[in-house]
Amino acid sequence: MSAAIEIIASFLAGLGRAQYFLLGILGGVPAALARPRLVIQQLYMVGALSLIIIVISGSFIGMVLALQGYRTLVRFGAEDSLGVLVTLSIIRELGPVVTALLFAGRAGSALAAEIGLMKATDQLSAMEMMATDPIKRVIAPRFVAGVIAVPLLTAIFCVMAIGIAGGHAIGVELLGVDAGSYWSQIRASTEIADIQQMLIKAGVFGFTVSWIAVYQGYHAAPTSEGVSRATTGTVVVSSLAILALDFVLTAFMFR
Amino acid sequence: MTTPTPQADDVLVRVRGLSFGYGSRVIYDGIDVDIPRGKVTAIMGPSGTGKTTLLRLIGGQWHPGAGTVAFDGVDVHQLKRRDLYALRKRMGMLFQNGALLTDLNVFDNVAYPLREHTKLPESIIRDLVLMKLQAVGLRGARDLWVSQLSGGMARRVALARALALDPEMVMYDEPFAGQDPITMGVLMRLIRTLNDALGLTSIVVSHDITEVLSIADQAYVIADGKIAAHGTPAELRNHASPWVQQFLTGADDGPVSFHAKAPDYLADLMGTAK
Ligand SMILES: Nc1ncnc2c1ncn2[C@@H]1O[C@H](COP(=O)(O)OP(=O)(O)OP(=O)(O)O)[C@@H](O)[C@H]1O
Ligand SMILES: [Mg+2]
Numbered sequence: 001m002s003a004a005i006e007i008i009a010s011f012l013a014g015l016g017r018a019q020y021f022l023l024g025i026l027g028g029v030p031a032a033l034a035r036p037r038l039v040i041q042q043l044y045m046v047g048a049l050s051l052i053i054i055v056i057s058g059s060f061i062g063m064v065l066a067l068q069g070y071r072t073l074v075r076f077g078a079e080d081s082l083g084v085l086v087t088l089s090i091i092r093e094l095g096p097v098v099t100a101l102l103f104a105g106r107a108g109s110a111l112a113a114e115i116g117l118m119k120a121t122d123q124l125s126a127m128e129m130m131a132t133d134p135i136k137r138v139i140a141p142r143f144v145a146g147v148i149a150v151p152l153l154t155a156i157f158c159v160m161a162i163g164i165a166g167g168h169a170i171g172v173e174l175l176g177v178d179a180g181s182y183w184s185q186i187r188a189s190t191e192i193a194d195i196q197q198m199l200i201k202a203g204v205f206g207f208t209v210s211w212i213a214v215y216q217g218y219h220a221a222p223t224s225e226g227v228s229r230a231t232t233g234t235v236v237v238s239s240l241a242i243l244a245l246d247f248v249l250t251a252f253m254f255r
Numbered sequence: 256m257t258t259p260t261p262q263a264d265d266v267l268v269r270v271r272g273l274s275f276g277y278g279s280r281v282i283y284d285g286i287d288v289d290i291p292r293g294k295v296t297a298i299m300g301p302s303g304t305g306k307t308t309l310l311r312l313i314g315g316q317w318h319p320g321a322g323t324v325a326f327d328g329v330d331v332h333q334l335k336r337r338d339l340y341a342l343r344k345r346m347g348m349l350f351q352n353g354a355l356l357t358d359l360n361v362f363d364n365v366a367y368p369l370r371e372h373t374k375l376p377e378s379i380i381r382d383l384v385l386m387k388l389q390a391v392g393l394r395g396a397r398d399l400w401v402s403q404l405s406g407g408m409a410r411r412v413a414l415a416r417a418l419a420l421d422p423e424m425v426m427y428d429e430p431f432a433g434q435d436p437i438t439m440g441v442l443m444r445l446i447r448t449l450n451d452a453l454g455l456t457s458i459v460v461s462h463d464i465t466e467v468l469s470i471a472d473q474a475y476v477i478a479d480g481k482i483a484a485h486g487t488p489a490e491l492r493n494h495a496s497p498w499v500q501q502f503l504t505g506a507d508d509g510p511v512s513f514h515a516k517a518p519d520y521l522a523d524l525m526g527t528a529k
Contacts, residue, residue, distance in 0.1 A: 121354060
């Protein structure tokens with residue numbers, strides 16, 4: 001019983017520290033934005049280098065969705081609606097969630113490891129002794145880059161899954177669904193609100209994953225074990241947070 | 256410890272009654288240290304006694320449990336963040352392992368403090384950086400990445416970086432570790448020359464006793480959270496304490512045992528130790 005209380009207490013203490021840390025980061029964001037070169041560099045690190053995995057995953061998920069959807073829809077003679085099925089599943093759920101999960105695994109873990117190593121090798125201390133704030137110089141640019149990157153990557157994921165290589169390739173090219181009805185049905189039943197909600201989800205996920213990653217890295221024990229814990233912690237905590245937040249956000253957006 | 260305390264103005268860093276511990280582990284237990292202005296002060300002591308910790312306390316990175324650290328009359332640990340940063344521009348620090356920024360190359364590492372804190376044009380920064388690199392003999396290594404440097408080279412680049420802003424005081428944490436004899440001689444003379452020519456104040460933490468005592472004006476020996484000895488190099492060499500003598504000469508028999516507490520060696524090997 002007391003063990004359970006202790007776990008809950010330490011969880012809440014961690015949450016408090018993380019929120020306090022977040023305030024510090026947000027304070028450093030204007031300084032980071034004033035030096036766009038730092039942010040662009042990080043955007044390349046977390047964004048551009050995650051592109052390949054996002055493109056490939058998006059394509060495969062779109063293809064699988066089209067195969068499965070076709071099997072069901074064709075029984076009702078509704079295979080013209082394949083585009084709608086693929087599009088709404090991707091835009092509303094799979095796009096933001098899978099992109100964020102992949103981002104946590106590819107970029108979040110790398111961020112945490114990099115920051116943890118900078119701490120373990122005294123680089124952050126050295127910055128402080130040189131009177132430069134590591135929060136402004138190291139943490140905030142990485143955080144901002146993460147927040148920007150996830151919505152962009154989500155959009156790319158959706159385009160791949162619905163159009164170029166995913167649903168379109170399987171549905172239209174392979175299974176022979178009429179291209180005209182594939183696209184016109186998509187246009188008819190997708191609303192601007194769906195896209196807005198996708199971007200909101202992606203923004204929230206990007207914020208959360210980046211926050212968790214920089215927090216884990218910055219508070220890692222300065223040893224190799226500490227860095228490896230921070231990396232694992234980033235992926236595990238981010239994944240759970242993404243799934244839980246997705247439920248909450250979906251419940252709020254449900255009409 | 257009979258050295259008279261220097262006059263107030265002669266002391267750049269005054270440490271009084273400083274106590275510090277990591278968690279429950281006591282590192283310092285009420286020590287007093289004076290770093291005189293314009294002099295080279297050596298800090299020596301067994302590995303793990305807290306020499307690096309002392310430098311971090313002076314730089315305001317750790318907060319003491321009790322006591323004060325005053326830099327030029329200002330209590331370092333009472334300062335607001337902004338003032339502390341302003342103060343740190345007046346201190347250079349060479350970290351024990353270099354602590355170079357791994358996402359920059361050698362040139363940019365040395366240029367980093369200049370770019371962050373001055374609005375100098377790039378051509379002047381280039382000249383300044385090359386001058387600092389020339390002083391540590393690494394002008395030719397300017398385009399290397401940090402991962403391509405040896406430990407000794409990294410420390411010399413870090414030295415150039417510590418000097419970049421022309422600080423009033425430089426703290427050197429183990430500047431000689433991992434250097435070959437020639438480089439070591441150059442670095443020793445460099446530290447001394449910089450100190451005298453630029454009117455710096457230097458704190459040198461080192462295990463290389465002979466070398467560091469040959470350039471130091473005064474030295475502190477730290478052990479077990481206390482100042483074990485303090486004085487000029489000559490005073491230390493003639494110090495009465497057998498402990499200090501053993502530390503300075505590196506003899507393996509004396510009051511300090513090289514071995515951690517253990518059962519009798521033979522009995523331990525035979526498996527009959529209790
Ligand atoms: N961040 C830390 N957290 C906990 N303990 C620490 C920390 N840093 C150092 N210590 C401990 O404090 C003691 C003093 O460390 P410090 O690095 O100051 O020693 P040192 O005198 O510089 O040693 P060396 O000559 O080996 O560099 C060490 O025994 C170390 O285990
Ligand atoms: Mg040390």
